[in-house]
Amino acid sequence: MIIYIHGFGSSGQGAKAIQFREYFASINEPFIAPSLSYVPELVISTLEELIHSYDDVTLMGSSLGGYYGMYLAEKYGVRCVLINPSTKPTETLRAISELEGTARNYYDESRFAWLASHLLMLEQYAVEEVTRGEYLLLLQKGDETLDYRKAVSKLPNATLVLEEGGSHAFDKIERHFTLVREFLLA
Numbered sequence: 001m002i003i004y005i006h007g008f009g010s011s012g013q014g015a016k017a018i019q020f021r022e023y024f025a026s027i028n029e030p031f032i033a034p035s036l037s038y039v040p041e042l043v044i045s046t047l048e049e050l051i052h053s054y055d056d057v058t059l060m061g062s063s064l065g066g067y068y069g070m071y072l073a074e075k076y077g078v079r080c081v082l083i084n085p086s087t088k089p090t091e092t093l094r095a096i097s098e099l100e101g102t103a104r105n106y107y108d109e110s111r112f113a114w115l116a117s118h119l120l121m122l123e124q125y126a127v128e129e130v131t132r133g134e135y136l137l138l139l140q141k142g143d144e145t146l147d148y149r150k151a152v153s154k155l156p157n158a159t160l161v162l163e164e165g166g167s168h169a170f171d172k173i174e175r176h177f178t179l180v181r182e183f184l185l186a
Contacts, residue, residue, distance in 0.1 A: 001054035002184055004033035005047065007063030007086075008093065011035040011107040016062055016083065016173055023177045029185070030054075038103070038112050040121035043068055051076060058184040063146070063168065064089050070155075071125040073133030081136045081180050083170050084143050087154045090119045092146065130155055136183040138176060140166025159183065 002024060006014050017033035024031035034050065036043045047068065051057050059080040061069025066085020073080035086092060096103050097119055102111040135158035139148040145168040152160070161176060 001050075001057050002029060002031045003047065003050055003054075003057060003059050004031065005043075005059060005061040005065030005069050006033065006036065007065050008089070009038070009103050009106050009112075010062075010065075011105070013107055014062075015169065019174060020060065020177075020180075023174070024181075027181070029181070035107070038105075038114065038118070040068075040118055040125065044071070044125060047072060051078075060180070060184070061085060062170070064093075066151075067122075068125065070127050070130070070133065070135075073135065074127050074130065075132075077132040079134045079136075079184055079186070081138065081183060082151065082155070082158070083138045083173070084140060084146055084148070084168055085137070085151050086146055087150045090122050093122070094119060127154075130157070135159065136180065137161070138170060138173075138180075139163070140168075140170055142166040142171075143168045 004017050004020055006017055012033040012035040021033055058078055059069045059073055062083040064086050066082040067089050069080045096114045097116050103114040135155050137155050137158040138161045139151055140163045141148055142165040
């Protein structure tokens, strides 16, 4: 089972999740992209329930989903595709809790509370050293949200696709569907 983990404020109905869902359905590969809570502890408990529910799990994570994916790949020793992953979300998401206190849900434009306690939860899932998981790292240098060099530094032994330009959403991800499939199903 391939489990896709969406990013902060996104959902299982985000653009990449939909594209991957359609692609894997077209080749009859089991794939799920659940809509996850914004509360980090709930995200991890949900994903762990899913991991324990299926045989031969592989993971994909985008942005904050990449952070969660890395934690779970290390814990369970599974393959994981990381798409413009966040490696230090407490740094990038701190301003939301300190300045605004709420964040936007991109699915329905609603707002949700983003608190300092959520940052503390995130810290529990930090991976200090990558030792168990196997990773395919998809990065675009034009990512306006995260510095791609942090991911390269964090995962020096990952299979790497590094492109000029692009965006945090990872423009034209469909060009890499075959590579993603081959990596996850190897």
